[in-house]
Amino acid sequence: MVPGGKPLAVHPVPIVGSLRECSAYRKGTHMSQQTWTAVDDYFNDLLVEEDDALLQAVASSDAAGLPPHQVSPSQGKLLSLLATVRGARTVLEIGTLGGYSTIWLARALPADGRLVTLEADPACAAVAAANISRAGLDDIVDLRVGKALDSLPPLADEGHGPFDLVFIDADKPSNPQYLEWALKLTRPGSVIIGDNVVRDGAVADPASADPRVQGVRRFTELISAHPRLTATTIQTVGSKGYDGFTLALVTH
Numbered sequence: 001m002v003p004g005g006k007p008l009a010v011h012p013v014p015i016v017g018s019l020r021e022c023s024a025y026r027k028g029t030h031m032s033q034q035t036w037t038a039v040d041d042y043f044n045d046l047l048v049e050e051d052d053a054l055l056q057a058v059a060s061s062d063a064a065g066l067p068p069h070q071v072s073p074s075q076g077k078l079l080s081l082l083a084t085v086r087g088a089r090t091v092l093e094i095g096t097l098g099g100y101s102t103i104w105l106a107r108a109l110p111a112d113g114r115l116v117t118l119e120a121d122p123a124c125a126a127v128a129a130a131n132i133s134r135a136g137l138d139d140i141v142d143l144r145v146g147k148a149l150d151s152l153p154p155l156a157d158e159g160h161g162p163f164d165l166v167f168i169d170a171d172k173p174s175n176p177q178y179l180e181w182a183l184k185l186t187r188p189g190s191v192i193i194g195d196n197v198v199r200d201g202a203v204a205d206p207a208s209a210d211p212r213v214q215g216v217r218r219f220t221e222l223i224s225a226h227p228r229l230t231a232t233t234i235q236t237v238g239s240k241g242y243d244g245f246t247l248a249l250v251t252h
């Protein structure tokens with residue numbers, strides 16, 4: 001876990017599962033969570049616009065007791081920019097929670113765009129549905145309640161896809177299956193994004209007993225071996241800890 005607000009001690013031995021592997025640590029710059037939060041705040045104030053609908057999405061999720069697992073504002077903006085750069089008209093999201101990332105992504109689509117988002121927990125889906133409505137996105141967002149591995153097969157039968165962007169952000173042990181579905185439901189030029197792939201550094205530990213870590217490791221290995229994918233991972237630090245996004249492009 002990220003040590004709350006304390007400067008990291010410089011230590012010569014890399015320790016998997018801690019922040020000591022980040023570049024700031026290697027340079028011995030004594031970065032702290034307070035510093036990362038201040039940097040986040042600095043850039044977010046200047047670059048990331050969170051309007052009432054986004055702020056309300058987080059507030060209502062908190063009020064309903066949902067876990068604070070939504071992407072950060074800067075990550076939401078990144079998702080939106082990626083969808084815009086791609087010229088996305090269709091998005092598939094796996095893991096809705098209260099709809100925060102859904103709103104960022106749906107807003108990047110044209111008025112006749114479509115975003116399908118899959119959520120297993122009816123309580124989360126109810127909060128998300130209200131947030132999506134409040135954001136005026138009912139005509140764009142198709143929220144489906146149920147386990148994603150049950151919701152995915154009918155999508156192709158119903159004529160959904162190919163999707164221009166797929167955001168995978170649900171139960172990490174299922175990431176390998178979600179990647180397979182993402183490949184079935186995309187086309188050359190589509191982008192596939194996986195969240196929470198660093199997991200406080202534990203992803204680098206092949207012996208991890210955590211099925212979420214093994215899920216993201218297998219996901220990464222499948223991407224690496226796939227002839228139609230090229231990808232990279234961006235590590236992130238911030239108030240929620242040390243994590244990362246994997247971004248993959250479907251090449252052909």
Ligand SMILES: C[S@@+](CC[C@H](N)C(=O)[O-])C[C@H]1O[C@@H](n2cnc3c(N)ncnc32)[C@H](O)[C@@H]1O
Pocket residue numbers: 069070071094095096097098099100101102118119120121124146147148149169170171174
């Ligand atoms: C990290 S949260 C999603 C956060 C959201 N993408 C955001 O940034 O605002 C993961 C969500 O996946 C949902 N989830 C977990 N297992 C699932 C499954 N098998 N199928 C669909 N959703 C699932 C959880 O209920 C939770 O709401």
